[in-house]
Amino acid sequence: MASQRAYTTHPLVLRRVAVRRVEEVTPRMRRVVLGGEDLAAFTRDGIDHPGFAAPGFDDHVKLILAADGDIRAALPAQLPHGIEWTPAEHRLTRDYTPRRVDLDAGEVHLDFVVHGDGPAESWSAAAREGDELWFVGPKSSLRLPEGLDWIQLVGDETALPAIGRFLDERPLDVPAHVLVTVPDDAARQELALRDGDTVTWVLAEPGDAAALESAVRALPVPAGEGYVWAAAESRALLPVRRYLQRERKLSKDRVNITGYWHREEPAAPEAEAEATADSAPAPAGIPSPLPWLVARAALQLGVVDTVADTPGLSAGALAARLGVPGPGIAVLLPLLAAYDVVVDADGSGLRLGAAGEELLDDHEREEYTGHEADLLLALAHLAPALRDGTSPWRLASGATLHDTVADDAERYGELVEECEQLVFLLTGLTADPLWEGVKTCLLTGPGSASMAAALDDAGRRLRLRIAEEGAPAEVLRGHVPAPDRIDWTGGPADVAVAAKALAYRTDEEAVRLLTRLAAWTGTAVLVEASRPDGLSPHAAEAALHAFTATGGPLRDSAALAVLAERSGWRVERTVALGWGAEATVLRRA
Incomplete structure (x- = not known):
């Protein structure tokens, strides 16, 4: 069965607003009311942009600030249908949920915790009428499931804007059960409760994981189909996630x-005393890979899950449950304790430490056990790969990455999930004039599901076919909308879109794919990341990741043009999509 996307996407627009007034909601919460012409449809630099829309109760906008005060240098580039986060040394961004959106009045309300010390909180503390603020978003809105009988809304005081907006607007007409932790009674707010709703206020310090978990466990579980929404400090939510x-x-x-x-x-x-006593900067050093390897072993052996499910085990009991010899566990446990993954602080048995709790999160553990982790391990072959001009992956596995994923549904599924972010960027492609008169579209690559969804969102009801076989085809069947309406064989089409299909292919494999597409269509579009994402903290590593997978650097427009020419194509133009991604339009030569 195809997975249902849980969100609706919105065009990404850079907007300028100004402070209209500042209100004190509670002694701990300040509301800044913003307004301006950019909240309506407007034109800037010859580009028309739609009016602001944030229909979801927990939508968030990205505020843009500048550490050095030069906001113009910190702003991203506005594309016709997206945003390009160009490098900016002093850019600061923070995500905030609109507490209220009043488009008739041309206003957006943002609530800030007063006692925070971050850049956004500092800005709000100094905000005065007329002050300027720039933001982007929201990029998407949550779609709540149908057929629910109740919803639980859980959070700390930072979640109050979203919770308050839900209760005001009621996107679901079901009883709402609210739980909020606050540091003192002064942080409580008036909420728009209805008959059947409940609210529980719990006094706890910000980020108190034990208090939050205990309060969630104490909530009654209503009968029927329900939904739990929770937002708070990241680590404090880990035991809540595990419980749910x-x-x-x-x-x-x-x-x-x-x-x-x-x-x-x-x-x-x-540590502070040592830093004060010795003002000379310490050498940065090179981080050891040992903690990563130890955490990976703990996940692969099942140590983290077993200790989470059965806290209090002895080392011997853990070894017996895992079927691992005692000496092996004896080697691993001291390191896990040093890295705060598994600890036995009071002699009462093994329990997860803070780092171990984080490893219960599916996204967190993918860093250690998923496809990206395997790519990282392949870098052990970096030196010979650089010398031989081949990919580290091929030296490590004996096959190209493309050949590997062709027979590995789980690995291909990870590639498809990585491509889910594409749906936020594809508006620029689906709005392009190249679709005029197009009736059939052939898709290939792990981004095919995102491309199909983007075409659907744009109202382009095309006949789709997907040119994938075996494991990739089966994975995509579970991700595309309406898979039964798709022709799952390659063949003639008006346009072909290769969505991230080259990112895991060598140059020779890419040429073979493009040559194959040339036999089916006269127009093809390559959707690829051609440069690093300027917002990513790992932007400098993008070229190395590409080399690990393909044996070559990140392919820019010039590199794609060379591959196209070798395959019987010519580049007509490129469409900037944002976040370093581009759509390269090819015509058959």
């Missing part, structure tokens, strides 16, 4: 858990 998924057995489409902020651990007093 492992004990209450809620499926992923019945839970939405988002870390709204991350608490920085204070430095130990002795």
Whole structure:
């Protein structure tokens, strides 16, 4: 069965607004009311942009600030249908949920926690009428499932804007059960409750994981089909996620858990004293791979899951449950304790530490056990690969990455999931004039599901065919909308779109694919990342990741043009999509 997308996408537009007024909601929450012409449809630099839309109760906009005060240098580039996050040394961005959107009045309300010390909180503390603010988004809105009987809304005070908006607007006409942790009674707010709703206020310090988990466990579980939405400090939500998924057995489409902020651990007093006593900067050093390898082993052996499910085990009991010899566990446990993955602080048995709790999150553990982790391990062959001009993956596995994923549904599924972000960028392609008169479209590559969804969102009801076979085809069947309406064989089409199909192919494999497409169509579009995403903290590593997978650097427009020419195509033009991605339009030569 095809998976149902849980969100609706919106065009990404850079907007300028100004402060209209500032209100004190509580002693701990300040509301900044923003307005401006950019909230309506407007034109800038010859580009028409739609009016602001944030229909979801937990939508978020990305505020753009500048550490050095030069906001113009921090702004991203506005594309006709998206945003390009160009490099900016002093750019600061923070995500905030609109508490209220009043388009008739041309206003957006943002609530800020007063006692925070981040850049956005500092801006709000100094905000005065007329002050300028730039933001982007929202890029999407959550779609709540149909057929629900109740919803639980859980969070700390940073979640109050979203919770308050839900209760005001009621996107679901079902009882709402609210749980909010606040540091003191002064942080409580008036909420728009109805008959059948409940609200529980719990006094707890911000980021108190134990208090939040205990309060969630104490909530009654109503009868019928329900949904749990939760937002708070990232680590504080980890035990809540574990409880909901492992004990209450809620499926992923019945839970939405988002870390709204991350608490920085204070430095130990002795560390501060040492830093003060010795003002000379310490060498940066090169991080050891040992913690990563140890965490990977703990996940692969089942240590983290077993300790999570059965806390208090002895080392011997853990070894017996895992079927691992005792000496092996004895080697691993001291390192896991040093990295705060598995600890036995009081002699009462093994329990997860803070790092171990984080490894219960599916997205977090993919860094250690998924496809990206395998690519990282392949870098052990980096030196010979550079010398031989081949990919580290091929040296590590004996096959190209394309050949590997062709027979590995799980690995191809990870590629498809990585491509889900494409749907936020494809508006620029689906709005392009090349679709005029097009009736049939052939798709290939792990981004095919996102491309099919983007065409659907744009109202382009084309006859689709997908040129994938075996494991990739089976994976895509579970992700595309209406798979029964798709022709699952390659063949003639008005336009072919290769969506991230080259990102895991060598140059020779890419030429073979493009040559194959040339036999079916006179127009093809390549959707690929041609440069690093300027917002990514790992932008500098993009070329190395590409080399690991394909044996070559990240392919820019010039490199794609060379591949196209070798395959009987010519590049007509490129369409910038944002976040480093481009659509290269090819015509048969």
